[in-house]
Amino acid sequence: MKSRLFIGGLAEEATEEAISGLFAPFGEISFISIIKDRDSGKPRGFGFVQLGTDEQAQRAIEALHGTQFLGRELRVLVAEPKGPKAAGAATGEVPVMKRASDPEAADGDFDAEREPDRLTPLRTPFPPPLNPFAETTPIPSRKNLGPWLVFVGIVLALGVILGRALFSEGLPEVSKDTLLIVPFDVYGQASGGAYLGSAFAQALAVNLAEVQPLKVLPVPRPTDVESLAADERARFARRRSAGRLVLGSLTRKENGQAHISLTLVDALENRILWGVQEEGTEDEILGLAAVFARRIGEKLGVSFPKLYVHVTDLSGSPAMAASPLLGTAVALLRRNEIEASLEATRKLQAAFPAEADAMVLRSLALMLAFDADGEPEDRVALECMLDRLEKTKQGYPYADFFRANLLYYDARVPEAMERFSQILERGGLAPAAKAWVLRFRAFGKQRVRDLEGALQDLEQSHQMDPTSSVTHGMLSNVLYLLGRYQEALTRAQQGQALAPSSWRNLMAEGHALLALAKPAEATAPLDRACAIARSQMACGLWAVALVQAGQKEEAVKAAKLARGFFDTVWGAYNLACYHALAGEPKEALEQLERSVKLGLDDLIPETDTDLDSIRQNSKFHELLEIVRERAHRASAKP
Numbered sequence: 001m002k003s004r005l006f007i008g009g010l011a012e013e014a015t016e017e018a019i020s021g022l023f024a025p026f027g028e029i030s031f032i033s034i035i036k037d038r039d040s041g042k043p044r045g046f047g048f049v050q051l052g053t054d055e056q057a058q059r060a061i062e063a064l065h066g067t068q069f070l071g072r073e074l075r076v077l078v079a080e081p082k083g084p085k086a087a088g089a090a091t092g093e094v095p096v097m098k099r100a101s102d103p104e105a106a107d108g109d110f111d112a113e114r115e116p117d118r119l120t121p122l123r124t125p126f127p128p129p130l131n132p133f134a135e136t137t138p139i140p141s142r143k144n145l146g147p148w149l150v151f152v153g154i155v156l157a158l159g160v161i162l163g164r165a166l167f168s169e170g171l172p173e174v175s176k177d178t179l180l181i182v183p184f185d186v187y188g189q190a191s192g193g194a195y196l197g198s199a200f201a202q203a204l205a206v207n208l209a210e211v212q213p214l215k216v217l218p219v220p221r222p223t224d225v226e227s228l229a230a231d232e233r234a235r236f237a238r239r240r241s242a243g244r245l246v247l248g249s250l251t252r253k254e255n256g257q258a259h260i261s262l263t264l265v266d267a268l269e270n271r272i273l274w275g276v277q278e279e280g281t282e283d284e285i286l287g288l289a290a291v292f293a294r295r296i297g298e299k300l301g302v303s304f305p306k307l308y309v310h311v312t313d314l315s316g317s318p319a320m321a322a323s324p325l326l327g328t329a330v331a332l333l334r335r336n337e338i339e340a341s342l343e344a345t346r347k348l349q350a351a352f353p354a355e356a357d358a359m360v361l362r363s364l365a366l367m368l369a370f371d372a373d374g375e376p377e378d379r380v381a382l383e384c385m386l387d388r389l390e391k392t393k394q395g396y397p398y399a400d401f402f403r404a405n406l407l408y409y410d411a412r413v414p415e416a417m418e419r420f421s422q423i424l425e426r427g428g429l430a431p432a433a434k435a436w437v438l439r440f441r442a443f444g445k446q447r448v449r450d451l452e453g454a455l456q457d458l459e460q461s462h463q464m465d466p467t468s469s470v471t472h473g474m475l476s477n478v479l480y481l482l483g484r485y486q487e488a489l490t491r492a493q494q495g496q497a498l499a500p501s502s503w504r505n506l507m508a509e510g511h512a513l514l515a516l517a518k519p520a521e522a523t524a525p526l527d528r529a530c531a532i533a534r535s536q537m538a539c540g541l542w543a544v545a546l547v548q549a550g551q552k553e554e555a556v557k558a559a560k561l562a563r564g565f566f567d568t569v570w571g572a573y574n575l576a577c578y579h580a581l582a583g584e585p586k587e588a589l590e591q592l593e594r595s596v597k598l599g600l601d602d603l604i605p606e607t608d609t610d611l612d613s614i615r616q617n618s619k620f621h622e623l624l625e626i627v628r629e630r631a632h633r634a635s636a637k638p
Helices: 016-026 054-064 145-170 193-208 230-238 282-286 289-299 318-322 324-334 338-351 356-373 376-391 398-409 413-426 431-447 451-464 469-481 485-498 503-515 519-533 536-548 552-563 569-581 585-597 609-614 618-635
Strands: 004-008 029-036 043-051 075-078 175-181 185-187 242-252 257-266 271-281
Touching: 004 054, 016 029, 016 043, 016 054, 043 054, 054 075, 175 193, 185 193, 193 242, 193 289, 193 431, 193 485, 230 242, 230 257, 257 282, 257 289, 271 282, 271 289, 271 324, 282 324, 289 431, 324 338, 324 356, 338 356, 356 376, 356 398, 376 398, 398 413, 398 431, 413 431, 431 451, 431 469, 451 469, 469 485, 469 503, 485 503, 503 519, 503 536, 519 536, 519 552, 536 552, 536 569, 552 569, 569 585, 569 609, 585 609, 585 618
Parallel strands: 175 242, 185 242
Antiparallel strands: 004 043, 004 075, 029 043, 242 257, 257 271
């Protein structure tokens, strides 16, 4: 039975409860025993545990053998039963002498007081002589010296062969083409550091997974490696057949700046092959996973398939890639700084007028500008740039993407989703680019109330681009609409671990806390979201949380602040909720009407309890009918 395991190297303070916690993740535990000395009662440093199946036991061995537990290195091996042996007759071994108090055991029964034979030398009741040949073997004469030397040589050779066999049994074959990426160490972050370090490692693994002939192993859990020193991590990699190891650290600094370092290690020789360090904003650093993966591949001598990268990973010709104009434009686009990115991409496109990549980046800046204020001239400029891009015959998938997104603004939601599906079916997308398209298709599915479909797209997008805080915010929103509020809260908090200054994830956290009837807890993240975003939507939701928490004076101030910002659909809607909760029906209906005039096409007013105080008003029902008709028209097939 291979489900019973021997555990060696146990610290004296190890308890059965601690061992149970160690092995519980691998399966159901039916037996635990720590062996103690019969005279002193002290632990003897080993014990046994039995899991439900042999497969569970094998997974436990692979995960725990050689790891640190309570300051000591564990040995976890199959506990083979002792078979019957004649007392030294056929084996040449000295028999184990039982104590007088030992009960008689049947031949072949498992003895929990002893380690397996292949782990320790056989114990004898008396010390062996210093010279084992002194009393039993005569000294060979010159005449029989030759045969004696042959005999000794055979014994030594057999010993070497047996030693190699025993050694190789515990160490799998290591390949330099097998790569292990461990979670990055994170510093300067109060919470969520383990999640951030794991997500960045996952992003590297995703980008390297399709590269031949590399075999990329699953990223281990942070708890598996956090206590291991650098040399122990190399041994950890070797035990998993990995000849190459990637490790690193990410440090948060003040004002949204971050530092990242990455090291490629030869796990066989435990030496550094290559390393790199980068400084930048949190958005820039998290966007480097694809870039770092490509550079790791170059150092390992492998080539990447030609794929269309995410728009902010474009670099153009060597001349454009070397231009500081490119770095400035991409950094501003990643930070969503609209006015500055418009100017930066204008300069870039003027310097490289024939470069398709420069046109794509310019299109993104125009798209962000149109999304922010809906000015017709921004859309005209965007469509003109897309026409130029398509004439270069290098527009796919970027021009297709922007044109599909414009269909959302024309209330042609199903047609937009079909366009995004066509991009995905055509393929050729790098992981982050595929994640980008999936996010926008999910947005359409959410608009037509296909929430399960939206969730499926977003989960896949998260797998392709684990460091995207935008995906986390969207996941939180969909989970909220599905009534899965605790999961929505978790996703929002994970998004903040990736990007602490992401006001959308702060809003998502506040929204989830309100749904969980925790308005007092919701005020802090929504306060931060309002301060960062300076938008009507964020500050209006802050006012809602404050009035629900009974902080009426602060709520009045927050609502006044929100009304001072640019009117938006959801900003006006949040203010309508605030006034309804504050007992101000006239103002609530005015803000709801403003939201509808700005284009509200979501059916949320039908069930939103924040609006209950105005639900019987005839004006409310008039506005609700407009929203219903608009939502139906948006979801109709073209």
